[in-house]
Amino acid sequence: MQDLAALFDKSAAVLQHSLVGGRYLVAKHHLEAGDVVLQCPVLLTAQLPSWRKRICYACHRMCQARLALRCKGCEQVWFCSPACQDSTTPGSDPSHVGPEGAHKLNGLSDTQVPHQLLCPVLARFGSAKCGADMLCVLGMVLQLLGLQQLAGQAPSETQQRASAAVGAFEVLQDHAAELGKRERLEWLSALTFLRQDSTEDDLLTQAADKADNVYQPLVSALSLPNAAAQMSPQHSLHGPGGSQLLPQFPSAEPSCSSISPACQPGMQQRQPPRALLPHACRANIAEETRSDLPAESSCQDMLSGSLQQRASQRARKPSTGLQHPDVAGPKGAQTQSIDVKAKCAPTTDPADGMDDGKQQGSGGLLVSESPVLDADNFPRHPRSETSVGRVLFLQASFFNHSCHPNCYVHRNPTGATIIAMQPIAVGQELTISYIDEQLPQAARMLALQRDFFFRCNCSRCSFGLREGSSRRKAKRG
Numbered sequence: 001m002q003d004l005a006a007l008f009d010k011s012a013a014v015l016q017h018s019l020v021g022g023r024y025l026v027a028k029h030h031l032e033a034g035d036v037v038l039q040c041p042v043l044l045t046a047q048l049p050s051w052r053k054r055i056c057y058a059c060h061r062m063c064q065a066r067l068a069l070r071c072k073g074c075e076q077v078w079f080c081s082p083a084c085q086d087s088t089t090p091g092s093d094p095s096h097v098g099p100e101g102a103h104k105l106n107g108l109s110d111t112q113v114p115h116q117l118l119c120p121v122l123a124r125f126g127s128a129k130c131g132a133d134m135l136c137v138l139g140m141v142l143q144l145l146g147l148q149q150l151a152g153q154a155p156s157e158t159q160q161r162a163s164a165a166v167g168a169f170e171v172l173q174d175h176a177a178e179l180g181k182r183e184r185l186e187w188l189s190a191l192t193f194l195r196q197d198s199t200e201d202d203l204l205t206q207a208a209d210k211a212d213n214v215y216q217p218l219v220s221a222l223s224l225p226n227a228a229a230q231m232s233p234q235h236s237l238h239g240p241g242g243s244q245l246l247p248q249f250p251s252a253e254p255s256c257s258s259i260s261p262a263c264q265p266g267m268q269q270r271q272p273p274r275a276l277l278p279h280a281c282r283a284n285i286a287e288e289t290r291s292d293l294p295a296e297s298s299c300q301d302m303l304s305g306s307l308q309q310r311a312s313q314r315a316r317k318p319s320t321g322l323q324h325p326d327v328a329g330p331k332g333a334q335t336q337s338i339d340v341k342a343k344c345a346p347t348t349d350p351a352d353g354m355d356d357g358k359q360q361g362s363g364g365l366l367v368s369e370s371p372v373l374d375a376d377n378f379p380r381h382p383r384s385e386t387s388v389g390r391v392l393f394l395q396a397s398f399f400n401h402s403c404h405p406n407c408y409v410h411r412n413p414t415g416a417t418i419i420a421m422q423p424i425a426v427g428q429e430l431t432i433s434y435i436d437e438q439l440p441q442a443a444r445m446l447a448l449q450r451d452f453f454f455r456c457n458c459s460r461c462s463f464g465l466r467e468g469s470s471r472r473k474a475k476r477g
C-alpha cells in the first residue's frame, strides 16, 4: 500500500482503502470541472498475436505488408527494419530506432524489458494454444516479471515500474475471487504455462522465484476448491513443485477447446478478464474502408491523428441518458485525439492459428476501448471495433466505477488523463465509468458482470434498485 500510495504523489488523488470496498481514490483538494486529477502513463502494452506480423515489435509501426524480419530466437516477434531489430539487442542505442523515431512513444512499447530476457520464454509461446487475449495478458505478465527482475540493477524509473508491477499482481490477487470457474481455469493454466519447462537461466524461473511472495498467493487465490472435478480430462494436476493444485498446460497438440473456446475458428471470442490486470484496455481498430487510409503510418501518426471525423459523427447524434456538466476539456492540457489511421489488415496467416475472428480485413481508426471524448467532451465507448492489443494503466486501475461518475478518462498518445467533470469536494470519492453509462440499468449490470465480474453498487444503481423495488411494492400494494 505504501508503494502504491506513492504512485499518486503528483496527482490530485489520494489512495484510500476500506475493508469492504478495497482501494479507492478520493480528491486531495477541491476540484473544479475540467481540473486534471492525474496523468496516467501507459505501464505496458501487448499486441494481439494476429497483429504481430503487421506491427513492429520495437517501434509499433503498423505496416501494410507482412513484416519480413523476425527474431530468430523466439520466432514470436517481427520488426519493420534492421534498426528496430538491432534495438532489441543489448547495448544498442534505442534513440536511433525506427525510421521516424516512432519508438519514442513513452511507455507505449512492449520492449521496456530487454528482449533477450523475454526471448527464451516467448519462444514457448509458439506452443501455447490458449486464446489470443490470454496470450496478450501473459505477455504483459512476462514483462511485469521482467521489470521485477530488473529492479535491483535498473535506474530508478525502472525500479518504480517494477514496484508498480508488484502492485499489479496484488490487484490481480484481490480480484481473483470475483472470477467465474472458466476464467479461473484459464488463469491457472496460463500461470502454470509460465512456470513449466523453464530453464535455470530463464527469466521466469528467476523472476517468478523472486516474486514468489506475490506469485504463490495468486495461485492459491485462483485455485478452485474442487479443482480436479472442474477440469477437463486434458488437464493434468501437476503444478510447480509437484503441487497437485494446478492444471498443467497441455503439451502435445491439445485440443484448443480444452483451454479456450476463443481458439475455435468461427467462434465468437470471449471477452477477456479485463478486470484482472488493472485497467487493461484494448487498442481498437474501428471498421472503416481501406481506401480511406493513408499509405503508411506509424503508431505516433496514428495516435496523434485527427478526431474530426469522430467528432462530426458524434455531433450528429442526439445526446441521451445522463446529462453531464459541460466541460471544455482538461485545464492546461491540450485536447488530443487518439484516433489512429491504419491501412492494413491483421495477419490472417493460418499458421498463426490464433486469429481473432473479429479482425477480418479491416483497417481503420485506432481508438481505445476505455472512454474517449467526443466533440462535447462526454465520455463514450466506441463500438464495433477490432482489437489490436492491450494497454495497461496502473494508476487508473484504482478508480472505482460509477454509473454516474464525477471524472472521465481522456486518452492521449502517452497515456490517459483523468479529468473532473464537476466540482468535487476534498475527500470525496473520484469515480470513472468503465462502461457506457448511458445504457439502461439492466444493460449496465450485464456489461459490468460480463466484462468486469462485479455487481455495481454505485449510488445510481442502488437508487435504481430501490426505486424498482418500491415501484413493485407500490404496484403490489
Ligand SMILES: C[S@@+](CC[C@H](N)C(=O)[O-])C[C@H]1O[C@@H](n2cnc3c(N)ncnc32)[C@H](O)[C@@H]1O
Pocket (backbone or CB within 6 Å): 021, 022, 023, 024, 171, 174, 175, 178, 275, 278, 279, 396, 397, 398, 399, 400, 401, 402, 452, 453, 454, 455, 456, 457, 458
Ligand atoms: C479497477 S478495480 C478498482 C479498484 C478496486 N476497488 C481495488 O481495490 O483494486 C475494479 C474492481 O473494483 C471493484 N469495483 C469498482 N467499482 C465498483 C462498483 N461500482 N461496485 C462494486 N464494485 C466495484 C470491483 O471489485 C472491480 O473488479
